[in-house]
Amino acid sequence: MSGEHADTGLGYTASELLGVMAARRLYDGASVFAGVGLPLLAAVMARKSHAPRLMIVVEGGVFDPEMLTGRLPISTNEMRIAHRATMLTSITDTFLYAQRGFLDVGFIGGAQVDRFGNVNSSVIGPYDRPKVRLPGSGGANDIISLCRDVMIVTMHEARRFVPRVDFVTSPGFVQGGESRKEAGLHFGKVSQVITNLGLLGFDEQERTMRLEAVHPGVTPQQVQDATGFELEIPSDVPTTAPPTAGELTLLRSLDPDRRYLG
Amino acid sequence: MSKLVPLPDAITRFVPDGASVALGTSLESVIPFAAGHEMVRQNRRDLELVGPISDILFDQLIGAGCVRRVVAAWVGNVSAGLGHNYRRAAEQGVPRAIDVEEHSNLSIGLGLLAGALGVPYLPTRTLLGSDLVSRNPRLEPLEPGLLRVGAIEPDVTILHVQRADDAGHAHAWGNLGVTKEAGLAAESVILTSEEIVPTDVILSDPNRVPLPPHRVRAVCHVPGGAHPSPVQGHYGRDHVAYAAYHRATRDQAGFDAWLREGVLDVPDRAGYLDKVGERWPALRPLVRCPAAPVDYA
Numbered sequence: 001m002s003g004e005h006a007d008t009g010l011g012y013t014a015s016e017l018l019g020v021m022a023a024r025r026l027y028d029g030a031s032v033f034a035g036v037g038l039p040l041l042a043a044v045m046a047r048k049s050h051a052p053r054l055m056i057v058v059e060g061g062v063f064d065p066e067m068l069t070g071r072l073p074i075s076t077n078e079m080r081i082a083h084r085a086t087m088l089t090s091i092t093d094t095f096l097y098a099q100r101g102f103l104d105v106g107f108i109g110g111a112q113v114d115r116f117g118n119v120n121s122s123v124i125g126p127y128d129r130p131k132v133r134l135p136g137s138g139g140a141n142d143i144i145s146l147c148r149d150v151m152i153v154t155m156h157e158a159r160r161f162v163p164r165v166d167f168v169t170s171p172g173f174v175q176g177g178e179s180r181k182e183a184g185l186h187f188g189k190v191s192q193v194i195t196n197l198g199l200l201g202f203d204e205q206e207r208t209m210r211l212e213a214v215h216p217g218v219t220p221q222q223v224q225d226a227t228g229f230e231l232e233i234p235s236d237v238p239t240t241a242p243p244t245a246g247e248l249t250l251l252r253s254l255d256p257d258r259r260y261l262g
Numbered sequence: 263m264s265k266l267v268p269l270p271d272a273i274t275r276f277v278p279d280g281a282s283v284a285l286g287t288s289l290e291s292v293i294p295f296a297a298g299h300e301m302v303r304q305n306r307r308d309l310e311l312v313g314p315i316s317d318i319l320f321d322q323l324i325g326a327g328c329v330r331r332v333v334a335a336w337v338g339n340v341s342a343g344l345g346h347n348y349r350r351a352a353e354q355g356v357p358r359a360i361d362v363e364e365h366s367n368l369s370i371g372l373g374l375l376a377g378a379l380g381v382p383y384l385p386t387r388t389l390l391g392s393d394l395v396s397r398n399p400r401l402e403p404l405e406p407g408l409l410r411v412g413a414i415e416p417d418v419t420i421l422h423v424q425r426a427d428d429a430g431h432a433h434a435w436g437n438l439g440v441t442k443e444a445g446l447a448a449e450s451v452i453l454t455s456e457e458i459v460p461t462d463v464i465l466s467d468p469n470r471v472p473l474p475p476h477r478v479r480a481v482c483h484v485p486g487g488a489h490p491s492p493v494q495g496h497y498g499r500d501h502v503a504y505a506a507y508h509r510a511t512r513d514q515a516g517f518d519a520w521l522r523e524g525v526l527d528v529p530d531r532a533g534y535l536d537k538v539g540e541r542w543p544a545l546r547p548l549v550r551c552p553a554a555p556v557d558y559a
Contacts, residue, residue: 059367060289060437074341075317077291077437078499079492079547091289091314091439092371099368099387122364123352127397133352135338135345137394138315141366145388171391183391184407 004155004196005262010217012243014155014196015261017215019045019251020243021194022107022153031055032105033098033143036073038153039107041260044072045251057103059139061094063087070256095139098146101187106147108140109154112165115209115229117172117190117202119144119152120165127167137169144170149191156195156226163229173207180207197223199240203232210234216242265481266428269454269531272480273300276418276450280308280330284374284419284448286316288439289367290340291494293319294422294454296487299525299534302326312374312416314367314440317491318507321345322525325517327357333373333414335365341501342508347517356514363398371440373400373414377447383410419448421472422488424495426455430478431464431471436494438472445473454484456496467556486535486542497545500538 004015012020015038022042026032028051034043040058044067047054057063060077066084073081082088097103110119111134121140125131144150152172154160172190173180180189193200198214210232211223220233243251255261267275277283283301286293298319301309310331311320317340323329324337325347338345350356365373368388376384385408395401400412421441426432432453434441445451451473458481464471490500511517528534535542 060291060439062437074501075290075492075499077289077439077492079291079436079494080498082436082494083551088437090371090442091367092375092443095368095371095388122393127393130353132344133349135336135348136334136364137366138336139367141392141394142368142388145390145392146368168391168393174391180391184387184403184409185390186407187387 008217010242012248013261016248016251017196017243018153018194019261020247021199021240022151023049023247023251025151025192025194026051026054026105029053030104031057031102032107033057033059033103033147034107035059035139036075037260040072041251041254042107044254049250057094059091059094061089061091063089069254072254072260074259091139095142095146098142101148103147104149106143106150107153108143108150108170109152110140110170112160112162113152113154113193114162114165116174116176116207117152117193117209118165118168118174119170119172120167122167122169124166141170144172144190145185145188147188150188152190152193154193154195156197156223158226158228161227161229173202176207177205197226200231208232211237213238213240215240264428265430265478266458267480267482269296269300269482269484270304272452272482273297273304276452276479277301277306279306281417282310282312284312284416284444286313286319287419287421287441287444288437289315290317291437291492292422292488293317293491294420294487295319295489295491296484296531296534297420297452297454298323299528301328302521302525312414312444314365314370315340318345318504321347322521324348324351324360325357325511326521329360330358331361331363333363333365333370335367335370339504339508341504346508346511350514363400364394365398366394369401369411370414371443372411374440374443374447376411376413377415378443381413383412385409386411414447416444416448418450418452419444420452420454421445422454422493423472424455424493425457425459425463426453426481427459427461427464428481429461430475430481431461432475432478433464433467433470434472435470442472445477450479451477452480452482453478454482454487456485456487456493458483466558484531486531489535489538489542495547498547500541500545502541503538
């Protein structure tokens with residue numbers, strides 16, 4: 001995610017903006033599957049502010065670990081992540097819990113995202129002779145397949161927002177329209193794409209990506225310019241409220257060494 | 263009968279060339295790095311590696327030329343990024359081409375669970391509509407809305423645990439990942455253990471035992487055997503080692519030098535930990551967090 005640590009010129013970095021915007025999407029009483037990194041930071045931030053009863057599930061099979069300020073884990077299986085967890089189970093159990101329909105929100109990232117919200121974290125180029133072999137799904141496919149509402153959190157760059165991903169590691173709306181349901185995914189959806197430039201969603205019928213809000217100081221044209229396909233852009237695009245001093249203070253206090261925030 | 267053997271003997275006996283080996287079953291913790299390094303020293307070839315997220319152990323074995331096939335959900339360096347050796351092998355066939363059976367964390371877990379349950383497959387609702395299905399021979403549409411994940415049955419599963427006795431009774435706690443599934447699905451299980459304890463210690467808490475002791479063929483006493491991955495109650499994750507590995511292995515020559523110094527020229531785990539130096543004792547927990555005792559009366 002090149003540039004994520006760069007200051008936006010507005011008193012916060014792109015990664016801080018992503019963290020605040022992701023945290024705002026979480027609501028009290030929800031269950032969230034949060035991978036280590038910005039998603040976990042956002043989830044802990046939400047729990048320490050507007051969503052005290054947010055249940056955080058971490059990939060290794062950890063339910064509601066006690067996250068000490070400044071001591072968030074780098075890896076999902078660090079010793080500290082088991083500290084005062086409400087349950088410590090296996091990864092298979094965690095995803096079966098999601099398959100049962102018990103997880104409300106999931107976060108994923110990826111190297112490529114396309115206009116239907118499909119995500120590629122497997123290969124750039126042909127599968128059998130890739131230009132870049134990426135690590136793979138990990139739990140990303142399971143999150144996008146099995147959580148009720150999935151948010152893609154990523155930097156906004158034309159090379160990342162492509163018309164068609166080279167490989168569908170994690171299906172969003174597949175080929176648009178009803179094709180996600182036709183593929184057998186009856187549960188869950190990609191509800192939001194959170195980027196450093198704005199918030200994007202999907203047309204209810206076509207399931208193509210559309211711009212829903214821009215962040216302060218960003219124009220819809222700038223978002224389009226950083227997107228490798230034509231976005232649906234309404235005539236009146238709202239601007240998100242900028243991160244408040246309180247939000248930034250809380251976020252930064254959780255990551256004083258800037259392991260996630262850069 | 264004692265199953266306690268030196269690690270090199272266990273690898274020689276139970277991990278032949280061409281074996282399918284499950285490793286790193288707890289994802290990013292208790293990864294049996296010492297066992298993997300011993301496979302490199304014994305110049306194993308044509309292995310099939312099975313594991314959800316192996317952090318850098320799979321990358322090391324691939325770079326050392328030990329691997330013909332990988333069955334995994336994620337291969338790379340969790341805290342530093344892409345796996346340079348995995349990239350070289352998949353992109354350029356260096357040091358050799360590898361076959362990748364790509365899973366999600368749930369599908370590899372279900373494949374191992376099917377193996378553990380003695381059934382040919384398990385159904386799931388994950389992975390539908392993805393390109394993984396057409397590329398992975400173990401995944402097939404079963405009926406609308408359900409995918410079939412074929413059983414995965416490794417020849418041998420290698421587990422690192424906190425404590426074991428010499429008969430193969432073990433205690434494991436913390437993140438277990440797919441440890442139980444992989445242990446039951448495999449033909450043989452090798453344990454590497456931080457401590458060897460009297461049997462009575464294990465029998466005092468039988469709920470803590472991850473799999474029937476008769477599945478265990480060998481027990482190896484390997485303190486520090488999971489470094490740089492963490493072991494609950496024993497040591498934390500050595501983030502510095504992962505970052506250093508990432509920097510050192512950007513090109514093949516760099517990896518070869520790393521392998522020589524970190525694995526090939528190191529006689530055993532004690533020698534390895536000496537090389538970790540000052541960082542090793544610093545990874546010990548600063549405070550103890552014992553669980554409340556349970557009463558089996």
